[in-house]
Amino acid sequence: MATKPRLATPTVYKIMEPSLPTVLLRPGEADRIVAGHPWIYGGSVLRLTQPAEDGALVQVKDHRQRLLGVGLYNSKSKISVRVLAPDRVTLNEAFFEERIRAALAVRKKHLPGASSFRVVNAESDFLSGLVVDKYEDVLVVQTSALGMDQRKSLIVDALQKIFSPRCILERNDTAYRKFEGLADANGILIGELTGPVTINLNGLSFEVDILGGHKTGLYLDQQANYQAVAELTKGGQVLDCFSFLGGFGLHAARAGAAHVHMLDQSADAIAASSRNAAANGLAEKCSTETINVFDWMKAQTAVQPHEKVVPKFDVIILDPPSFTRSRATVPDALRGYKEIHLRALKLIKAGGTLATFCCSHHVDAVTFQDVILSAAYDARRILRRVATYSQSPDHPIIPSIPETEYLKGFAYEVVR
Template identity: 45%
Template sequence: MTNVYLRKKIAPRIANGHPWIFGNEVERVSGPVEAGDIVDVFFADGKLAGRGYVNPKSQIMVRLLTRKQEEINDQFFFNRIAGAWSYRQNLGYTENCRLIFGEADYMPALIIDKFNDYFVLQTLSLGMDKWKPAIVKALETIFSPKGIYERNDVPVRELEGLTQHKGFLSAPFDTNIIINENGLRFHVDIENGQKTGYFLDQQDNRRAIQHIVKDAEVLGAFTYTGTFEIHAAYYGAKSVLGLDISENAVAQANRNAALNGLENICRFEAMNAFDVLKQWGKDGRQYDVVMLDPPAFTKSRENIQKAITGYKEINLRGMKLIRNGGFLVTSSCTNLVQPDLFLQTIEMAAKDARKKIRQVTFQAQASDHPIIWGMENTNYLKFLIVEVTDR
């Protein structure tokens, strides 16, 4: 087997368990290297760092799959997926869950979402893509699924020399399905929805609004397919208005409201939230609860400041629309904006809006998306509820 030897001066994160090894951390490679091959990685003192797959064309040259000198084969992937499923079952995630969350499940660059009997996967690196047949075989053996679909239509694959594509990895099936969540039902478009078709990472957080929305007038922005807003209506809101710039998302959100018999309480309109919230603030509109769940504002470190400015602005506008003693529900899925920085940004927004805030709850993503300490990309979602009062 080809061996990769690390420089003496490397980031401590590798010794501490992080699976990424960048090209500039490698001293030398002993043996032939073909992209996607399994290699052994050694520290400068000769001790084993782990075993993983290599891609000399990628900025991340090696992604470690194990710290042991164990064989990487079909059985290895079966065991990892079976172990991940056991973990989810122990936590109570049995119907819908993120079955594999990349590095957090010791399977770098692999995402698998389970929607009842259907599975959607993403293989985001060349090394993981080569094991796709083994992964599909494991899913079929463990679950006997009704269908498996790949959503590899993501630009990050091109950094690995891979093409973007999507399609069936099982016999074809109707990719418009319905799932159950917290007593509600939602349409999921596996083929054309964002990411893998549905955002499972907020499923626990959606329950957190239960008490603050009762008898409230609620405004939601960046609603996508309306899950937070429909939960608000279900939990007893007086009225709910959801906004999203996408006509398709709004159409599906209204379908979801009707699916749950909540269309008379909850409605959605296609609007640009940034523009609308600013204008409505000037108009003096007021709500008891404002919910903001925007998309990631940046994927590069160079634009972090721009992202912070965006989060501050949208939250400031949201706070100005809240009646005295109402609540702001706000999220950030930008993993480069760490939790402390996000909280500071909300605090700055409150000061500029001349509001006092009191934290109700601050949470991360659902527990089926586990967090590994020291791996910042696994601790990406920030979910905050604050009470908002006048100064």
């Protein structure tokens, strides 16, 4: 019987991906990473299996060689690795496009009517070291980590593909960059921009100086709270402290406040808030004053020993900038918070409302409320809490990453 000829076995060539440098963690350091926190500090690292360039992609394993994920390495930073994914990924334009589209879907779900919002909120969207804000058809990028900064062109390409914006610019002047060995970098990356941008927040228009204003131009994290607090101001005399561009003040005026007085120590901010009031047809209900809020409060509550402060306002809104950016200065910050609340409570009529916010991660909600209650005790006022506030949903909170939760606020009625 004839024997069938044997077919030659084809040669299989396996394409090997380049191996990544491995960061091995010390025993006991993996749990936080498995739970979802992306930061690996230098003290958590046992060793590197091979040298890694700063900004390079590395894989992270526990002391038993189990893969925990991949991230961006920087030997010059206190955060040695920023984990980006639990599995191996390629950091190309497609990766950033996928992540940014996922972040955008969250905003469309929870802020369906918004046209200006934060698109990417760093750790909240699993892109540690990257922030992207959208002001209508203009995008602002912040890269606070070396690895993200090195991939800025990929990020910009992905943003162009998703949004087709008129302009993309960078506002990279945050203090965090210095800890990564990065210099400041501000300017237009693609497109053109001249003058301020007019944006829409909850149906009100605001003039925003994106190139030279605070942060990336506006405090977008209060977008939802502007409307919520405004509902408490109908028919009242309102004092908006640290008013900036008039976010709380103009929403209150539109909601039916009898009059709104806005205070800010920035002359540019006060001028912009006045223009915003006029642009929205609210100028007659608003007044402004360029002054240090603490100084103004002190002058308004200064009386002789035998006199009492006469309350003037139905609603006072306190939305100060962060009083502390480190744990070391928290005691000083708490003294500042207590003073401003003590003076504000003396100026609120019985039955009136105090709406107050703290944007420091280092002061938690319990501590913040304790300070307010201490001020109320000294002012001999009794408070009824009527609302609790957090950051707008375009600044998502991941509970396993405590740093993503920083803004907290309360509204209190002054019972007596």
